[in-house]
Amino acid sequence: xxxxxxxxxxxxxxxxYIILMMIGLYAMIxxxxxxxxxxxxxxxxxxxxxxxxxxxxxxxxTIPIIRGDEGGHGVHDMVIHAADYINPLPHVLMLTAIVVxxxxxxxxxxxxxxxxxxxxxxxxxxLRMRLSDKSxx
Amino acid sequence: xxNMPAILVIAPLLGALISGLSAWIExxxxxxxxxxxxxxxxxxxxxxxxxxxxxxxxxxRMAGWAPPMGIELRIDLLNAMVLLLIAAIALVNLMAxxxxxxxxxxxxxxxxxxxxxxxxVGLLGLTATGDLFNLYVLIEITSLSSYTLIALGNRDRxxxxxxxxxxxxxxxxxxxxxxxxxxxxxxxSLNMADVASILKGIQGSSAVLTGFILCxxxxxxxxxxxxxxxxxxxxxxxxPVAFARIVAPLMTKVMVYVMVRLMITVxxxxxxxxxxxxxxxxxxxxxxxxxxxxxxxxxxxDLKKMLAYIIVCEIGYMVGGAWLGNDTAMTGxxxxxxxxxxxxxxxxxAAGNIIYMKKRVEFQxxxxxxxxxxxxxxxxxxxxxxxxxxxxxxxxxxxxxxxLGAFEAGAYHFAAxxxxxxxxxxxxxxKLFEIAFFETPDHSCDHAGNTSMNAGSMKSASMNxxxxxxxxxxDSHSHQPAKASSTADETCDGTNTAPDKAHGHHxxxxxxxxxxxxxxxxxxxxxxxxxxxxxxxxxxxxIIGPFLAL
Numbered sequence: 001x002x003x004x005x006x007x008x009x010x011x012x013x014x015x016x017y018i019i020l021m022m023i024g025l026y027a028m029i030x031x032x033x034x035x036x037x038x039x040x041x042x043x044x045x046x047x048x049x050x051x052x053x054x055x056x057x058x059x060x061x062t063i064p065i066i067r068g069d070e071g072g073h074g075v076h077d078m079v080i081h082a083a084d085y086i087n088p089l090p091h092v093l094m095l096t097a098i099v100v101x102x103x104x105x106x107x108x109x110x111x112x113x114x115x116x117x118x119x120x121x122x123x124x125x126x127l128r129m130r131l132s133d134k135s136x137x
Numbered sequence: 138x139x140n141m142p143a144i145l146v147i148a149p150l151l152g153a154l155i156s157g158l159s160a161w162i163e164x165x166x167x168x169x170x171x172x173x174x175x176x177x178x179x180x181x182x183x184x185x186x187x188x189x190x191x192x193x194x195x196x197x198r199m200a201g202w203a204p205p206m207g208i209e210l211r212i213d214l215l216n217a218m219v220l221l222l223i224a225a226i227a228l229v230n231l232m233a234x235x236x237x238x239x240x241x242x243x244x245x246x247x248x249x250x251x252x253x254x255x256x257x258v259g260l261l262g263l264t265a266t267g268d269l270f271n272l273y274v275l276i277e278i279t280s281l282s283s284y285t286l287i288a289l290g291n292r293d294r295x296x297x298x299x300x301x302x303x304x305x306x307x308x309x310x311x312x313x314x315x316x317x318x319x320x321x322x323x324x325x326s327l328n329m330a331d332v333a334s335i336l337k338g339i340q341g342s343s344a345v346l347t348g349f350i351l352c353x354x355x356x357x358x359x360x361x362x363x364x365x366x367x368x369x370x371x372x373x374x375x376x377p378v379a380f381a382r383i384v385a386p387l388m389t390k391v392m393v394y395v396m397v398r399l400m401i402t403v404x405x406x407x408x409x410x411x412x413x414x415x416x417x418x419x420x421x422x423x424x425x426x427x428x429x430x431x432x433x434x435x436x437x438x439d440l441k442k443m444l445a446y447i448i449v450c451e452i453g454y455m456v457g458g459a460w461l462g463n464d465t466a467m468t469g470x471x472x473x474x475x476x477x478x479x480x481x482x483x484x485x486x487a488a489g490n491i492i493y494m495k496k497r498v499e500f501q502x503x504x505x506x507x508x509x510x511x512x513x514x515x516x517x518x519x520x521x522x523x524x525x526x527x528x529x530x531x532x533x534x535x536x537x538x539x540x541l542g543a544f545e546a547g548a549y550h551f552a553a554x555x556x557x558x559x560x561x562x563x564x565x566x567x568k569l570f571e572i573a574f575f576e577t578p579d580h581s582c583d584h585a586g587n588t589s590m591n592a593g594s595m596k597s598a599s600m601n602x603x604x605x606x607x608x609x610x611x612d613s614h615s616h617q618p619a620k621a622s623s624t625a626d627e628t629c630d631g632t633n634t635a636p637d638k639a640h641g642h643h644x645x646x647x648x649x650x651x652x653x654x655x656x657x658x659x660x661x662x663x664x665x666x667x668x669x670x671x672x673x674x675x676x677x678x679x680i681i682g683p684f685l686a687l
Binding site: 025028037041044045048051052055090093096097100103104107108112114115118127131 | 270273274277281284285288292293294296297299300303304307308311314315318321322
């Protein structure tokens with residue numbers, strides 16, 4: 001039991017992102033309102049962003065800007081330990097991913113507005129009803 | 138330094154920007170700018186293919202940063218072929234699109250062309266790139282532009298179809314991103330070649346397995362492999378026709394390319410077929426996709442929907458071929474990427490021509506089309522035969538390789554599925570040919586029309602735009618099988634557009650062909666079907682064979 005517990009605690013970031021992702025996925029599948037689905041989609045994407053951010057982190061490390069007192073006197077004096085700095089690459093990647101998710105969210109909201117103007121509702125079952133009405137008529 | 142690979146991708150990107158801006162000055166400019174950009178890109182693709190065939194893989198460093206850190210465009214024989222395919226289809230479709238965009242959305246044409254070019258940038262980029270994360274970003278660029286373009290279509294249904302596509306597309310892309318994350322954790326690199334060389338040493342790792350499954354799952358969602366296909370039929374059939382013509386042949390096929398690229402270049406055959414034991418399961422999935430796609434296509438009575446389900450079926454061919462695990466089947470799968478893109482393109486061009494003239498493509502609207510639109514239907518027949526797999530056309534050759542591969546691997550269920558689906562396609566297309574060739578169109582109603590003064594007078598009554606009731610009456614008089622009133626209403630509309638046909642008792646067929654630009658595009662596509670078929674041996678020997686031998 002304690003083994004499992006320590007496994008969970010040691011890799012808590014993975015568990016957290018999986019929980020968040022499942023919350024998002026649940027909302028996307030089970031919710032009836034399109035807006036709620038969109039929020040679920042955003043949670044889903046954020047979970048992955050958090051996952052990436054967490055894998056760049058190192059315990060006791062700092063942001064990757066080289067301190068002035070370490071360098072400056074030629075190559076030999078510049079002793080840089082990679083362990084002192086967190087890995088910036090996943091964070092930079094996530095800047096791009098955030099832009100992508102914002103763009104997606106924007107397009108999706110614009111579509112929601114369009115759908116609302118047309119049908120005066122964002123509830124999926126009502127939309128389905130109206131669409132099938134239309135095709136019967 | 139030779140900059141062709143960069144020009145190839147950047148030309149449409151700049152084109153999108155300029156044609157979006159130029160709409161402020163003069164709307165017409167945006168089309169010509171798009172045309173110029175596509176021509177440049179197509180020319181560059183041709184040039185790149187020539188270079189790759191002459192002197193091997195091109196590794197283009199973006200902005201001069203060296204590969205594991207910098208992003209590289211890595212173009213080998215497979216890429217070069219797919220790039221040329223994308224650029225050519227985008228160019229030809231753009232030529233055909235001028236008229237249909239003018240008809241569908243005259244007020245938004247410049248934004249259409251801008252988004253169209255962005256879509257092509259995404260496709261070209263994700264084919265050319267050699268970087269896993271860059272691939273994700275470009276997949277998202279492609280998807281974002283396709284969401285907006287699909288939403289421009291059918292006013293009632295397209296926004297909802299696009300929204301559903303967004304939900305599923307985001308899940309797919311996110312899974313891929315997550316998979317890349319796991320690969321990054323274990324390898325510390327994002328460059329495909331670099332990742333591949335590191336992965337060779339750590340094949341047993343469970344992180345690699347997780348990464349692989351997540352990546353492939355994401356790509357499968359994007360390519361609409363059978364149980365994950367639900368978004369495709371609605372999204373493609375409600376899209377504006379000018380966009381449906383390019384997204385249907387290219388989007389799914391490029392995703393198949395990405396899968397092949399991941400399988401061959403990143404993970405490697407050894408890992409997939411020896412360390413993992415998933416191949417059997419995936420081939421069964423492909424079989425399910427082929428059969429389900431075929432049968433669902435059989436149940437449709439709208440041409441666009443039917444073509445969309447045929448795409449689902451064809452995806453099964455390619456996935457199955459790639460996972461059979463021998464060179465013959467892989468050759469078939471890669472050749473089928475090329476062939477299927479051309480066939481689907483030709484089919485959608487023909488459908489686009491019909492839509493341009495008739496507005497609708499339900500099967501009942503296709504009656505008598507051979508008389509009114511002979512050239513379009515000639516192209517349609519050729520493309521249909523190619524989908525079925527009749528020899529001189531290209532569809533036959535890739536199916537042949539796939540069949541040989543299936544026998545080589547002992548996957549008789551896959552071979553059976555291939556044959557059954559060919560039969561299903563034959564049924565589908567010959568049903569359509571029969572409707573379009575033998576059945577006379579409703580609006581002239583001449584098989585029943587000889588009864589009639591009576592029907593004639595009713596006809597003129599309904600033509601005067603009275604009501605649905607009179608149309609219904611007319612139907613019952615002329616001993617037609619009873620029709621839903623909406624159909625009758627439509628037919629009257631049809632009559633209105635072609636009044637001189639309706640008056641005469643003997644049928645005078647009036648040719649009502651699509652504009653020349655659209656016919657020319659269809660002609661090019663149809664010709665390419667035969668040419669690719671005739672030269673498929675050369676393509677396999679010079680491009681696919683050497684690629685697989687590497």
